[in-house]
Amino acid sequence: MRVTEAWRVAVDALRANRLRSGLTMLGVVIGVAAVVVLVAIGTGAKQEVERQVEGLGSNLLIVVPGRVDFGSAPAVSRLSLSDVDAVTRIVGDRSRVAVTVSSGEVVRAGNATKFTSVLGVLETTPQVFVRNLSRGSYLTRSDVDTSRRVAVLGSAVARTLFGERDPVGQQVSIAGVRFRVVGVFAQLGQSLGVDRDDEVHIPVTTAHRLLGTNRVDGIAIKAPDRDGIAALADRIVAELSRRHPDTEFSAVTQEQILGVLGDILGVLTGVLAAIAGISLLVGGVGVSNIMLVSVRERTREIGLRKAVGARPRDIGVQFLLEAVLLTTLGGVTGMALGIGGALAVAALSPVPAAITWWSLALAFGVSAAVGIAFGVVPAQRAGRLDPVEALRSE
């Protein structure tokens, strides 16, 4: 029997039982759609995280005391401003070095208050990280050198404390100490789960006085070029280790952060795909079940076809094609539904979703493979039917 003929027979058979074919397909449709949507969400999340890490600034090197090991507790800081001076000498350019010392404090303006993270920083922060101002200006070197009580507000802090009013030139109190607002950051949104609009920058020297400490939580360096990052990191870590023989220091690059986060999200995407794959498998079992029913129902037809000269192989191919047609039609429908679903998720929820060609190809390939895998047993059973018995059945 020719393949085109077998296809025609398979299409006819599916058409004859539209409702049943549709319901059987539904299992595959849901499975494939789930694979496409969940992989899209996983991929979208990964791309979003990558975008945000890139958004921190390029060629960034972050030096912190202790070992950087996701999940472990942060080490007690041993860095101070003299260490920062040492690092700056290595880098050879003060504008490429930023520091932070952070603390959660209550900020007040009039009757409005907000608990936010207050960061003691150098005037170099906007050059090292990507930070733009919407109003006013940033801290200056003289603000840092003379420990001025000036502050730059994150957009969320500014909105809470001042509403629509311009905060520049206004007074705020941080931990009970009065500061003058000199600038407001442009809105930035969330990055890695942290609301980066919910912070206040003050000179690091002022912060030390305010907090009664001289510690520095971390040093960030913007390397001149990507290739030099590793060598620069080694030199900085070596120098800091020399200055603090009893403490370990870590230098992390964006690429390392991206690598770790990418691995985590890759595993997450894989798990999501596997869960969706299980539903596809269940859909396949449904196909197998219906094909067995179909073989039983059409026993007489099989007997007749055999009587007029169909070989076991002809019958087997016919039923196998029927199963494959069922699952691939379901697969295509599921892909369409999955694409629609992923677009809807991306449009209507904060969860990003990115449809990838490989997930579509995989879902389609798997649905066809499911058709073959779960169609083989019913097809073989049909092919092996004894024509005498088959013709006799009612």
Added chain:
Amino acid sequence: MTDTAVEAIDVTRTYQLGGVAVPALRGVSLAIEPGDNVAIVGPSGSGKSTLMHLLGALDRPTTGRLVIGGRDVARLSTAEMARLRNGTVGFVFQSFHLLPRTTALDNVALPLVYRGLGASARRRRAAAMLDRVGLGHRVKHRPNQLSGGEQQRVAIARALVTEPAVLLADEPTGNLDTATGQAVLGLLEALNAESGVALILVTHDRDVAARARRQITMRDGVIVS
């Protein structure tokens, strides 16, 4: 022997039912010549259906020698048996066995599908065959749009579209009223006379059997006359 359409020599067929051997045929020998017109009669359980299945290459004998269209059935694979049926044997059943939702034309063309013939050649030959059974005006009708007699004539056209050597008709009038049955028998006889196909008619109806040129009576798995 090459002249014989079908030849059975001391053929037996034993079924295994729940571990018990049940003999259905207990040594049957017969020869069907080309153009023969034979009726096989006998009560139910006499083995006539079993014999028909063997003569039609649907089944293999337990022992004995069975030669259909010059080929020894014992030496054929399942696929080769299918090819033998396709080329040498035509079947007409009591309950027609037409494919539902399929036109008369495509029902008749079905055996040609398994011969690997292209669609247009199949349609041409099927249409010509439907013409010969007097249904040239019904080609696009589906089985449920046809009367019983018409359905059986479609089945006869299907059996003969491959130009077989043997036409096996199993109670072809069993589901038809007397007048329609007579017409169908008349058609079978006419086709037998015209085309030289050997007609083997299996029936328990003595009146039907009486019309055949030769009668074989079976009882308890053997030929009694």
